[in-house]
Amino acid sequence: MMMKKITIGLVAHVDAGKTTLSEALLYQAGDIRKWGRVDTGDAFLDPEKLEKQRGITIFSHLAHLEKAGVQFNLIDTPGHIDFATQTEASLNILDYVVLVVSANDGLTSYTKVLWDLFAKYQLPVFIFVNKTDLVADKTKLLQALQEGLSENCLDFTDQDNFYENLATVDEKLLDEYLATGTITDNAISRLISHRLVTPVYFGSALKLQGTEELMAGLARFGRAIPDKDDFSGQVYKISHDPKGERLTWLKITGGKVRNRMELPNSEKINQIRIYNANKFTTSTEAGMGEIVALTGLQTTYPGQGFNHRDAPHASLIPTLRYRLKPQNMDIHTAWDKLSLLKDEEPQLHLTWSEALQEIQLEIMGPVQLEILQQELQERFDLQVSFDEGGVLYKETITRSIEAVGHFEPLRHYSEVHFLLEPGPRGSGVVFANECSLEILANNWQQQIMTALASKEHLGVLAGYGLTDVKITLIGGRASNVHTVGGDFREATYRGVRQGLMELKLRNACQLLEPWYKFKLHLNQQLLGRVMTDIQKMHGEFFEPIITGDSVILEGQAPVSEMRDYANEVRGYSHGEGQLEYSVAEYRPCHNEAEIIKQAAYNPVADLANTPNSVFCYHGAGHTVTWDQVPLAAQFPYQYPLD
Structure with missing residues (x-):
C-alpha cells in the first residue's frame, strides 16, 4: 500500500512563530537534528542569505516529514505582509493550511485577510494557537477565533467534549453520535475537507508543546487527493539555482513525471529534483502528490496548470509604485538582468514604460523594497536606487x-x-x-x-x-x-x-x-x-x-x-x-x-x-x-x- 501524501502550508502573520513551528515539527519527526531559530539565523527553512541576515522568511520553502504513516510536504511561507504574494502563490497547491495565530497578538487584520484567501481557494484549515504558555486563557482565545473567523472553530484538544462539539455541526452526525456515542474519523475528515469544521490546537512551538498533537491530527484527519493515472500538475513557483539554472516548481496532481518527458507545452524535462530546503536529490521519475523542481523548461509561469486549471488571479497585489534607477549600468542592460526577477515573481509588476523611458515596479511595501535592492546587488551586481515614479x-x-x-x-x-x-x-x-x-x-x-x-x-x-x-x-x-x-x-x-x-x-x-x-x-x-x-x-x-x-x-x-x-x-x-x-x-x-x-x-x-x-x-x-x-x-x- 502506497504511503498517503499530503501537502500542508504553514501560514501566519509576522512574528506568530510560524517558522519556529516548522522547526519543531521537523525536529520531532527526526528530519533535522539541530533545532534552528529565526532570530539566530540558523532555521532549516530560512536557508537564503537574505533570510539569515533579516531573521524573517522571505521566500516559500519546502521540506518533508513523516508522521503516523503519512508523508507530508511542508511549505513554510513568508509571514511579513510585504511578501504576501509569495504566500498566496503557494496556496493553490496545498491540501491543507495550518494557520498559526499568536496568543499574544490574537486576530490581526492580516490574519483575517489570510482567512478570506483560504475561502477563495477553498482550503481546509487547521489552526495552531502558538505561545499559549504566555497566555493561559484557552477559552477566551477560542472564543476570539469563533467570533472573528468562524463559529465552527472547534477545540480538538478538548477530549471530554470532543464528539459532542462536533455533533452540533451536522444533523446526520448528531444522529450518529446519539445512536453510537462516537463519530467516525471519516466523518470528521469530511467535515474538515468541506470547511465545515476548523480544528484548533493550542501550544508553544518553542517549548514543543502541542506540536505532536497537531501533527497527529493532520495525519489522522487529513485526506490525500484521489489517485489519477493521467499526468496533471500545477506550477506554483519559478526560481533559479546558484548556477543560474531555471527551476519550475510543480506539484504533481495526477500520474507521473519522468526524465525527458514532454509536457503539454511541448517542452521536455531535463532533470527532476526533490528539494529539502536548499538541498536536493535527483530522481528519474516522481509520482502523484509529490512536489518537484524541474529543469529544462523556459516558458512555464507561476500558477500554470498542466492538464489542470490555471491558478485563480491573485488577490494580494503590489500596492506601491517606484521608479528604479540603475547606478552602475545603462537602463537597457539593467532591464535585461531584471527580466529574471520578472520571470520568478510576476506579481512584482516590473515594467518598462516607453512613454516615460523608465523602469517601474510595484511592490507590497518598504521592507520588500530594501530586500529587492540587496538581491539585485548580490545576484546581478546591479546597484540601484528608487524614487517615486510618475x-x-x-x-x-x-x-x-x-x-x-x-x-x-x-x-x-x-x-x-x-x-x-x-x-x-x-x-x-x-x-x-x-x-x-x-x-x-x-x-x-x-x-x-x-x-x-x-x-x-x-x-x-x-x-x-x-x-x-x-x-x-x-x-x-x-x-x-x-x-x-x-x-x-x-x-x-x-x-x-x-x-x-x-x-x-x-x-x-x-x-x-x-x-x-x-x-x-x-x-x-x-x-x-x-x-x-x-x-x-x-x-x-x-x-x-x-x-x-x-x-x-x-x-x-x-x-x-x-x-x-x-x-x-x-x-x-x-x-x-x-x-x-x-x-x-x-x-x-x-x-x-x-x-x-x-x-x-x-x-x-x-x-x-x-x-x-x-x-x-x-x-x-x-x-x-x-x-x-x-x-x-x-x-x-x-x-x-x-
Missing part, C-alpha cells in the same frame, strides 16, 4: 470632428480625412474604414489603415497615450504621378494630430487618470479617519462592513492620491491595517489643469508628432499650420462641428 495618465476626446492631413513636398502627394469620435470607456483606440473605392484606391486605403495601427497616438494636452477614441477613414486623395510609398503614412499621422488640435481649441480633449479599487481592513476605531482621508483623496466608498472591533471599507480612489496610502495605514494602525488595491479603470482626471501645467507639453513643438501639414507651392514644399490645413486643402468638412 502616474501614467491617458488622454481622450469628448466630441466628434473631421480631421485632415496633407503631405505634398515636391514630387509627393497624399491627403487623408478621418472622423474622430469618442469611444466607450475602456475601449482603447479603435480603427475603422468607411472610405469608398471610388474616392481612394484600395492599396492606398490599406497603407493608411496600416499606418494608423503602427503608431501609439499621443494626446495634445500633456503628451500621454490616446485612448477611448474611434478613428474612421472617410476620404482621401492620391496622385497617379507623384504618390509613392510612405506618403500616406505621413499624411495619416498629421491628420490625426490635426483633428486633436481642433478639439483642443474647442475644449473637447480630456485627461484621464487611473483609479484604484481598494479594500481596507482595520480597527473600527480608525474608521472616521479613513473615511475623511478617502474624501480628501477625491475617492468614494461603500457602506462599511463592521464585525466586532474590525471593519472593512471598500471603494475607489485616484491612483495619484492613494498610491502611498498603504504606508500611512501601516503607520497610524501600528502595522495592523491592511490595504489591498488594484487598478480598476481610467476616469476624468480630478486635477487636470495641474497635471497639464506640470507636463508643460507643446504639441506643435513635438516634431515626431506634428499636427502641421506640407503643401507644394511654386515648386517647393511649405509647412501649413494645423489650423489652416482645411482651407489650404480646399476640401470642406463633411462632419462640421456644431
